[in-house]
Amino acid sequence: LFMRAQKTIAQKTTADDMTIEQAVASVKELQHAEDFSLPYENTEWINQRLEAIVGVAAAILIADFEWVQAQNLITWSRDILIAAARMPDTNKAHIISSHPKVSAGRGLGMLIAHDAADMEVRQQVIKLLGDEQEEVVKAVFHSLYQAWKVDEILCWNALSLILSLCLIPTNIAYGR
Secondary structure (H helix, E strand, O other): OHHHHHHHHHHOOOOOOOOHHHHHHHHHHHOOOOOOOOOEOOOOHHHHHHHHHHHHHHHHHHHOHHHHHHOOOHHHHHHHHHHHHOOOEOOOOOOOOOOHHHHHHHHHHHHHHOOOOOHHHHHHHHHHHOOOOHHHHHHHHHHHHHHOOOOHHHHHHHHHHHHHHHHOOHHHHOOO
16 A cells, blocks of 8 residues: 555556555555554554555545545545654654655645645644654655645745754754
């Protein structure tokens, strides 16, 4: 599921071997109430399951936002993306592209680009821009590219924040 979601995100259209409906149905079967509350460790099957869940939540927004709206899945997707963005990390090693926060950044940016973001989504996007992991920041900026016409103020604030963080030495910015 995660690989199909990543393929959908990259192509900006659904992967040939699975429909959006099938992906959402499969992910909903995998979901648990406590998802994204435990730290991400990079090694366990649980994390692969979480990667698939957040990957699909982001991919559907990218592939067919109108379908997501018609199916009343925006809140479902938003809640997953917010939870994944807030997921605690114990491993401060370099985040890989499959990390849930990377997909969360992509999906939250798409909510903004489609004018479907509330204040909580905007706040979480700004927090993700302050993440010490470059993969997370890249994902957020990649998705914000489409949001300039929708939320120019947020985009300028995001750019200003990143430029400011670039001027601060890393050891001060991240408490090292």
